[in-house]
Amino acid sequence: MNIASHSFFKDAEPSTSVALQVERDLREAIISLSLKPGARLSEQEIADQLRVSRQPVREALIALARANLVEVRPKRGTIVVKISxxxxxxxxxxxxxxxxxxxxxxxxxxxxxxxxxxxxxxxxxxxxxxxxxxxxxxxxxxxxxxxxxxxxxxxxxxxxxxxxxxxxxxxxxxxxxxxxxxxxxxxxxxxxxxxxxxxxxxxxxxxxxxxxxxxxxxxxxxxxxxxxxxx
Known part of the structure; x- marks a missing residue:
């Protein structure tokens, strides 16, 4: 899983929150299929790649779950949903x-x-x-x-x-x-x-x-x- 190569951080507005920047990065990776449907996502791995704490990653994943792009499974992890x-x-x-x-x-x-x-x-x-x-x-x-x-x-x-x-x-x-x-x-x-x-x-x-x-x-x-x- 390589999110950093698709990072928008360098293009983000100064007022943009870290969580929103992470959400944009993940959304682009999902849309471009760099993160393939069915892929498991690790909060810690994403945080390490983007050099942020786990909290904004967690917030980004919740936002993406609301958009039905990922599925957050308590105690089982988060996956990229397959194309419907x-x-x-x-x-x-x-x-x-x-x-x-x-x-x-x-x-x-x-x-x-x-x-x-x-x-x-x-x-x-x-x-x-x-x-x-x-x-x-x-x-x-x-x-x-x-x-x-x-x-x-x-x-x-x-x-x-x-x-x-x-x-x-x-x-x-x-x-x-x-x-x-x-x-x-x-x-x-x-x-x-x-x-x-x-x-x-x-x-x-x-x-x-x-x-x-x-x-x-x-x-x-x-x-x-x-x-x-x-x-």
């Missing part, structure tokens, strides 16, 4: 409901400065695709969706999505390892932006729907190819 196709589809449904509403709002009014950052984000997505760097691409994909929410003046909507989308993210991480996935997702992102630029709410919502449901097409093959990671 049912929870993943529920989370995707909630995310789609929110994000289609967000892009409709984006078509009414969109921050021009944020719009510039989206062009820069798409450049980085293409670079990650060219380098076959699916980890970098996943992070740029998240920044893309965050930018749309903020550009539409709906930053709080992303805060709601962020806590549930980890169930989708682990499957997305597996999806991105397929060579054709990144070019397809970039094309979908470009279609969403084109609809926002055209102030076409119906097209924007349809493009977001197509984007967020595309993972359902790949899910059966992903689950079949990784049976040890799924419930």
């Amino acid at each position: 196709a049912r929870k993943m589809m529920e989370a995707r449904f909630v995310r789609e409901s929110i994000e289609t509403a967000v892009v409709r709002r984006a078509c009414e009014s969109f921050d021009p400065w944020v719009r510039v950052t989206i062009d820069e984000n798409l450049v980085r997505q293409r670079a990650a695709c060219a380098a076959s760097d699916y980890t970098a691409f996943r992070k740029e994909d998240e920044r893309f969706h965050i930018a749309i929410a903020h550009g539409a003046g709906c930053g709080l909507a992303w805060d709601v999505i962020a806590d549930i989308k980890a169930h989708v993210d682990r499957v997305c991480n597996l999806q991105l390892r397929k060579a054709e996935s990144m070019p397809r997702l970039i094309a979908q992102h470009e279609k969403i932006v084109e609809a926002i630029d055209s102030c076409n709410a119906e097209s924007a919502a349809a493009a977001m729907h197509a984007h967020l449901t595309s993972i359902l097409v790949d899910l059966p093959a992903i689950a079949a190819g990784n049976p040890d990671l799924f419930e």
